[in-house]
Amino acid sequence: MVISIKQKTPFKLQPLQQAVPVTFTYNVHFTSGLFELNNPLLAQAIGEKGSKQMVAVVDAGLLQHWDGLLEQLAAYVQKYQDLLTLKVEPLVVPGGEVAKNDLALVDSIHKVINAVGLCRHSYVLAIGGGAVLDLAGYAAATAHRGIRLIRVPTTVLAQNDSGVGVKNGINAFGKKNFLGTFAPPYAVLNDFDFLTTLEERDWRAGTAEAVKVALIKDPDFFNFIATNAKAIANRSLDAMQQLIYRCAQLHMEHIAHNGDPFEMGSSRPLDFGHWAAHKLEQLTDYSLRHGEAVAIGIALDTTYSYLAGLLAHSEWQQVIETLKGLGFLLYVPELAEQLEQPDHPRSIFRGLAEFREHLGGELMITLESNPMGKLWLFILIW
Amino acid sequence: MVISIKQKTPFKLQPLQQAVPVTFTYNVHFTSGLFELNNPLLAQAIGEKGSKQMVAVVDAGLLQHWDGLLEQLAAYVQKYQDLLTLKVEPLVVPGGEVAKNDLALVDSIHKVINAVGLCRHSYVLAIGGGAVLDLAGYAAATAHRGIRLIRVPTTVLAQNDSGVGVKNGINAFGKKNFLGTFAPPYAVLNDFDFLTTLEERDWRAGTAEAVKVALIKDPDFFNFIATNAKAIANRSLDAMQQLIYRCAQLHMEHIAHNGDPFEMGSSRPLDFGHWAAHKLEQLTDYSLRHGEAVAIGIALDTTYSYLAGLLAHSEWQQVIETLKGLGFLLYVPELAEQLEQPDHPRSIFRGLAEFREHLGGELMITLESNPMGKLWLFILIW
Numbered sequence: 110m111v112i113s114i115k116q117k118t119p120f121k122l123q124p125l126q127q128a129v130p131v132t133f134t135y136n137v138h139f140t141s142g143l144f145e146l147n148n149p150l151l152a153q154a155i156g157e158k159g160s161k162q163m164v165a166v167v168d169a170g171l172l173q174h175w176d177g178l179l180e181q182l183a184a185y186v187q188k189y190q191d192l193l194t195l196k197v198e199p200l201v202v203p204g205g206e207v208a209k210n211d212l213a214l215v216d217s218i219h220k221v222i223n224a225v226g227l228c229r230h231s232y233v234l235a236i237g238g239g240a241v242l243d244l245a246g247y248a249a250a251t252a253h254r255g256i257r258l259i260r261v262p263t264t265v266l267a268q269n270d271s272g273v274g275v276k277n278g279i280n281a282f283g284k285k286n287f288l289g290t291f292a293p294p295y296a297v298l299n300d301f302d303f304l305t306t307l308e309e310r311d312w313r314a315g316t317a318e319a320v321k322v323a324l325i326k327d328p329d330f331f332n333f334i335a336t337n338a339k340a341i342a343n344r345s346l347d348a349m350q351q352l353i354y355r356c357a358q359l360h361m362e363h364i365a366h367n368g369d370p371f372e373m374g375s376s377r378p379l380d381f382g383h384w385a386a387h388k389l390e391q392l393t394d395y396s397l398r399h400g401e402a403v404a405i406g407i408a409l410d411t412t413y414s415y416l417a418g419l420l421a422h423s424e425w426q427q428v429i430e431t432l433k434g435l436g437f438l439l440y441v442p443e444l445a446e447q448l449e450q451p452d453h454p455r456s457i458f459r460g461l462a463e464f465r466e467h468l469g470g471e472l473m474i475t476l477e478s479n480p481m482g483k484l485w486l487f488i489l490i491w
Numbered sequence: 492m493v494i495s496i497k498q499k500t501p502f503k504l505q506p507l508q509q510a511v512p513v514t515f516t517y518n519v520h521f522t523s524g525l526f527e528l529n530n531p532l533l534a535q536a537i538g539e540k541g542s543k544q545m546v547a548v549v550d551a552g553l554l555q556h557w558d559g560l561l562e563q564l565a566a567y568v569q570k571y572q573d574l575l576t577l578k579v580e581p582l583v584v585p586g587g588e589v590a591k592n593d594l595a596l597v598d599s600i601h602k603v604i605n606a607v608g609l610c611r612h613s614y615v616l617a618i619g620g621g622a623v624l625d626l627a628g629y630a631a632a633t634a635h636r637g638i639r640l641i642r643v644p645t646t647v648l649a650q651n652d653s654g655v656g657v658k659n660g661i662n663a664f665g666k667k668n669f670l671g672t673f674a675p676p677y678a679v680l681n682d683f684d685f686l687t688t689l690e691e692r693d694w695r696a697g698t699a700e701a702v703k704v705a706l707i708k709d710p711d712f713f714n715f716i717a718t719n720a721k722a723i724a725n726r727s728l729d730a731m732q733q734l735i736y737r738c739a740q741l742h743m744e745h746i747a748h749n750g751d752p753f754e755m756g757s758s759r760p761l762d763f764g765h766w767a768a769h770k771l772e773q774l775t776d777y778s779l780r781h782g783e784a785v786a787i788g789i790a791l792d793t794t795y796s797y798l799a800g801l802l803a804h805s806e807w808q809q810v811i812e813t814l815k816g817l818g819f820l821l822y823v824p825e826l827a828e829q830l831e832q833p834d835h836p837r838s839i840f841r842g843l844a845e846f847r848e849h850l851g852g853e854l855m856i857t858l859e860s861n862p863m864g865k866l867w868l869f870i871l872i873w
């Protein structure tokens with residue numbers, strides 16, 4: 110024998126211990142007029158020599174307000190053809206949660222990726238709201254074990270939260286995000302122009318995640334939102350830009366520095382208010398937008414925090430008033446269904462069990478102990 | 492405004508730069524009698540308090556030789572019920588490449604995961620050859636953004652190569668591993684007993700990856716294989732165990748320390764011989780096993796290395812003789828098809844373009860410059 114292994118009996122061979130370090134890097138850019146010919150940002154995001162293949166997935170809801178967008182994109186790619194090639198027409202998919210409820214859409218994107226012959230160094234350009242980004246991101250992450258994804262989030266929620274993070278997913282078996290992966294994007298390009306044509310509900314919905322992250326992470330930021338709630342509700346683009354920038358920043362810092370970016374453990378303060386939110390979305394057949402549901406979830410868990418004696422009355426009021434000031438309705442009839450039967454599929458409390466199944470491990474519910482501080486309380490449910 | 496942002500015009504907001512560090516850890520254990528009641532390894536691999544839900548996916552090919560395996564597993568789980576719960580019968584899936592050619596099998600596994608209500612801290616136990624592990628791994632990685640995967644590789648190839656690495660995948664659109672993710676396992680449990688019932692082709696096939704990694708990484712290991720080729724071919728379990736242990740170790744070290752474990756860049760010496768291997772598998776309708784194809788691929792690229800003047804005649808001969816000594820056939824008629832038309836779908840040379848599409852970026856083909864040293868040469872094809 111040429112090599113020697115100390116123990117000859119195989120079942121005493123020492124285990125091989127593996128530690129695989131991976132660092133995912135990406136930038137989140139802020140711009141306006143992203144597809145205008147004189148805006149080099151998208152081309153710069155690609156940056157490499159040699160014309161790179163790209164497949165575009167576009168939110169049909171967005172095109173209702175930006176009907177020249179596909180032509181603009183085609184002209185842009187034409188101008189920057191040394192860097193970009195768009196061999197096939199952009200794939201237009203339904204906007205909103207519908208995008209995540211149809212596995213066939215994932216197949217459609219895979220079919221295009223295959224037909225064009227995209228490689229792992231090619232690009233999927235996803236333009237739209239969070240649901241479309243989640244769908245396109247899942248398809249991109251699972252083709253060739255991960256094609257580069259450039260996200261162009263077009264809603265407040267996508268620009269400040271889901272679009273700058275590391276997740277994707279679609280719904281299956283009636284369960285939100287049952288299928289998905291952790292897969293950081295290659296780049297994120299936030300174009301504020303898209304916000305100007307948002308329906309009022311979409312404009313508002315995205316601010317709920319900002320309230321959430323402010324409550325958990327940054328009292329100054331919460332004060333900013335509380336002070337400017339009316340201005341934001343009245344569509345101040347300046348205030349909204351600041352809200353988005355700071356929210357995205359806090360979100361990204363949490364992902365990078367919380368020690369568990371791919372959520373293998375159990376501690377997830379950013380899930381504040383989300384056990385109820387996910388359930389409410391499902392109970393309302395997704396007629397409630399995610400952000401609207403999160404606003405109710407925040408109100409609910411802030412109220413529990415107050416009722417549990419963790420929050421002063423004035424603090425509780427300030428959170429509720431801020432949410433109301435932003436224009437959120439904090440009650441839907443679904444909140445009151447089957448309260449006596451917490452295991453009933455239509456009981457809001459069933460959301461606890463379902464959330465636990467999705468996250469895994471012991472469910473920790475974040476409650477606020479002082480909305481101006483950085484304290485929170487984990488309650489072990491299982 | 493409570494918070495201030497230096498530039499007020501949004502398109503001058505500084506990009507947010509993100510770096511997400513993730514370290515994936517897992518152990519590869521070596522044992523025998525894994526499912527015997529007095530072997531605590533599987534239970535220890537779970538380790539945590541509270542009975543964890545598990546879904547088992549088992550290779551039908553394996554059960555032909557181990558017909559009591561499912562009963563043994565049931566008895567094992569019964570004994571360790573404080574740690575493990577197996578609510579549903581193991582899902583038996585076809586063995587070999589067939590497992591990777593049917594997207595419906597992924598759906599079947601997802602259905603079971605949903606029905607049992609597995610959470611992200613639950614386990615998928617995959618028992619079988621590399622193809623079954625790839626299938627089950629893909630299903631586990633995409634459910635709830637990643638359920639813990641315990642691999643029990645039962646072939647030489649799976650125990651020393653694919654089963655100890657960080658990939659999964661299935662075939663789609665006629666392309667190998669078109670769908671898949673990078674997703675390190677939770678643990679790998681190598682049971683040498685399973686090797687004793689392997690068909691001769693499977694016993695041998697797995698040794699090709701050992702030859703490959705030895706040529707690239709470890710001259711002493713290559714000498715070990717060359718010296719013991721006949722003993723291995725004659726089914727010396729002792730020699731095979733050493734081959735598997737060292738091959739797994741080199742493979743894992745490469746993944747951990749090459750700086751690009753999720754293959755975002757272009758340099759992949761471990762792909763030595765694989766451009767032709769993947770194509771040959773496809774050209775032979777997968778009647779050629781992966782390892783058999785890799786052996787031919789190694790022979791081919793070693794021959795090119797010799798013809799290019801990079802290798803001495805004696806070195807070339809030693810590689811070829813070692814492969815022959817292990818029992819590999821180094822020629823199949825498919826090698827000679829359409830050689831004049833390198834773009835023809837049935838030409839082996841078409842494998843270069845297809846490999847490039849899968850890997851992305853510039854294709855780098857590894858050639859040996861000295862099989863006893865650690866040198867290799869990258870040739871830029873694109």
